[in-house]
Amino acid sequence: MDHWLWLAGLAAAMGATGLLSGLLAGLFGVGGGIVIVPVLFYILPLFDVPTATQMKVAVATSLATIIPTSIVSARKHWAKGAIDMPLLKSLALPIFVGVLIGTALAVVLKGPGLTLVFATVALLVAINMGFTDVAFRIRDSMPFGILRQVIGIAIGAISAMMGIGGGTVGVPVLGMFGTPIRSAVATSSAFGIIISIPATIGLILMGIGADGRPPYSLGWVNLIGFALIVPGSILATPWGVSLAHSISPTLLKRAFAVFLAFTSLRMFYSLFF
Known part of the structure; x- marks a missing residue:
């Protein structure tokens, strides 16, 4: 009985994680x-799960769940006309x-x-978003040529390593280069599709047969976590999209x-204490 109660508690925790992640997917x-x-x-x-492989499984499973969530989020933002398609195509x-x-790294x-x-990039982005005005920008538009390509590569590489959909890096970067916050959020939601699909495939292929994976894993992706998180994420993503278009940009x-x-x-606490 205790075993089943423990599994039920884990399932509830994963479901709640899915709801929260979906809300944030649409919101940010x-x-x-x-x-x-x-x-x-x-x-x-x-x-x-061994300490050496916990983060790999977490990153891979997160990326797998981002596939459906990003598709739902991007479709909702597209319907509102908020995605900057020329910018998206160029990046x-x-x-x-x-x-x-x-993914290789x-x-x-x-x-x-x-x-x-993960911790370093998240903190840098938090400082940028917390201490700059919503209108803060380095310049009024994204640069062209090689610099734009470098920015795109950095967004993709960092996001794949962190197991995120692109918004954590994409939103502040686009904002610093003159993209309005709501458009940056919407366009970054589409970045998630470009990031999550190839990264998930790569981590599945490169994790096949690896030691230290939890039961019911496909490569580095844990199927139990995927199955429990995705439904809540899909359900809550439209809530976040609606909220993103109804609150002030500064509060967002x-x-x-x-x-x-x-x-x-x-x-950081988990690393040093």
Whole structure:
């Protein structure tokens, strides 16, 4: 009986994680990975997953759940006409190249290395979003040429390594280059599709037969986590999209910063204490 109660509690926790990640996916264009990765990082030890592989499983499983969530989020933002299609098309290939690089690094790096990347990038983004005005920008438009390609590659690589959908990096970067916050959120939700599909495939292929994976895993993707998180994510994503178009841009930006800072500090704590 205790065993079944424990499984029921785990299922409830995963379902709640799905609802929260879906809400944030629509609200911030982040694909929910910024929630899913740290939650899985703390849940996986309950299954005796080795420390060296916990972050790999968390990142891969998060990316798998982002596939349907990003599709739902992007469709909702598209219906509202908020996605900057010319910008998306110009960044699609560089982001894809970055995803290939980031996926390879996610496999090569050890667990603490991935955790450090996640915590550092999340904290930097939180500082940027929390201490700059919603109108803050480096310039009024995205640069063209090689610099735009480098920006796209960086977004793809960092997002794949962190197990996120692109919004955590994409939203502040697009904002700094003159994209309005709501358009940045909407366009970044489409980044999630470009990032999550190839990254998930890569982590499945490169994790086949690897040691230290929990039961019912396909490569580095844990199918139990995927099955329990996805329904809640899909259900709650439209709620987040509606909220993103109804609250003030300043509040949207500050809320994003607070959540990222909290997540980052929790990850740093796990590394050093």
